[in-house]
Amino acid sequence: MTSANTVLAGKVALVTGASSGIGEATAEALAAAGAKVAVAARRVDRLEALAERIGKAGGVALRVEADVTKGGDISAMVDKVVSEWGRLDILVNNAGVMLLSPAAEAEFDDWRRMVELNLLGLMGTTKAALPHLKAAKGHIVNIASVAGRVANRSASGYAATKFGVVGFSESLRREVYADKVRVTVIEPGLVRTELGDHITNAGAKAGLDQRLATMEALTAEDIANAVLYAVSQPPRVNVNEILIRPTDQER
Numbered sequence: 001m002t003s004a005n006t007v008l009a010g011k012v013a014l015v016t017g018a019s020s021g022i023g024e025a026t027a028e029a030l031a032a033a034g035a036k037v038a039v040a041a042r043r044v045d046r047l048e049a050l051a052e053r054i055g056k057a058g059g060v061a062l063r064v065e066a067d068v069t070k071g072g073d074i075s076a077m078v079d080k081v082v083s084e085w086g087r088l089d090i091l092v093n094n095a096g097v098m099l100l101s102p103a104a105e106a107e108f109d110d111w112r113r114m115v116e117l118n119l120l121g122l123m124g125t126t127k128a129a130l131p132h133l134k135a136a137k138g139h140i141v142n143i144a145s146v147a148g149r150v151a152n153r154s155a156s157g158y159a160a161t162k163f164g165v166v167g168f169s170e171s172l173r174r175e176v177y178a179d180k181v182r183v184t185v186i187e188p189g190l191v192r193t194e195l196g197d198h199i200t201n202a203g204a205k206a207g208l209d210q211r212l213a214t215m216e217a218l219t220a221e222d223i224a225n226a227v228l229y230a231v232s233q234p235p236r237v238n239v240n241e242i243l244i245r246p247t248d249q250e251r
């Protein structure tokens with residue numbers, strides 16, 4: 001690495017949802033700190049560009065095409081990382097969608113997509129990676145949301161998945177702390193990314209756009225910094241939860 005920051009030298013990280021937004025920024029931050037980083041998502045062109053950028057900056061990246069709602073893709077993703085680099089130290093479960101809608105107007109398929117990705121995908125990836133993380137005394141970082149702590153209107157389906165992530169993470173922490181595996185939940189408020197682009201409910205989309213237009217939202221790099229902080233602590237320090245809102249955000 002050309003960077004002076006080598007706090008993660010020798011570590012291997014896997015970041016899901018690395019083709020845009022928070023995952024992309026997190027992969028770059030971990031690589032800049034010396035970790036080898038596997039970048040996973042479905043859009044391979046975006047992963048290719050990211051891996052190239054990381055390489056040009058002096059880092060090491062591995063592109064992994066994976067749909068984390070599919071059990072076979074999850075196993076293949078974890079196997080690929082471990083067969084390439086022989087270990088896994090840091091898993092960042094970041095892939096997610098936010099299909100906001102009032103409950104009465106919700107598309108059942110939108111709810112299904114959120115549960116299958118935000119919750120089941122994260123749980124399945126964790127289970128597949130756990131033997132390797134135990135072997136490495138590793139670290140799991142789950143990207144939840146303020147919506148996993150505060151349930152706002154038009155967010156019932158999304159909040160259900162993110163409250164689920166928070167519950168899963170705390171139970172998991174109690175199961176794995178004795179193996180020296182650390183668990184961190186990051187709970188961002190509004191971050192300017194592509195996340196809102198997929199909302200199918202016109203009113204909910206307009207509401208989000210209006211909130212974004214009237215506040216200085218967080219950047220993906222702000223969240224990447226929080227992930228880097230958590231995984232850079234000495235082994236005795238288990239940063240369990242970081243809730244980060246934009247200064248302008250009330251709820």
Ligand SMILES: NC(=O)c1ccc[n+]([C@@H]2O[C@H](COP(=O)([O-])OP(=O)(O)OC[C@H]3O[C@@H](n4cnc5c(N)ncnc54)[C@H](OP(=O)(O)O)[C@@H]3O)[C@@H](O)[C@H]2O)c1
Nearest residue numbers: 017019020021022041042043067068095096190191193195
């Ligand atoms: N932006 C915010 O305000 C905010 C706030 C709180 C929490 N979060 C959370 O932060 C995480 C990242 O979101 P973001 O804001 O960075 O949004 P984003 O830019 O839309 O990124 C979402 C990522 O998830 C990936 N993804 C979607 N479906 C997938 C699938 N089936 N399999 C694998 N990867 C999949 C996407 O890649 P492909 O489409 O290429 O697969 C993309 O890389 C999410 O969990 C989100 O809930 C975001």
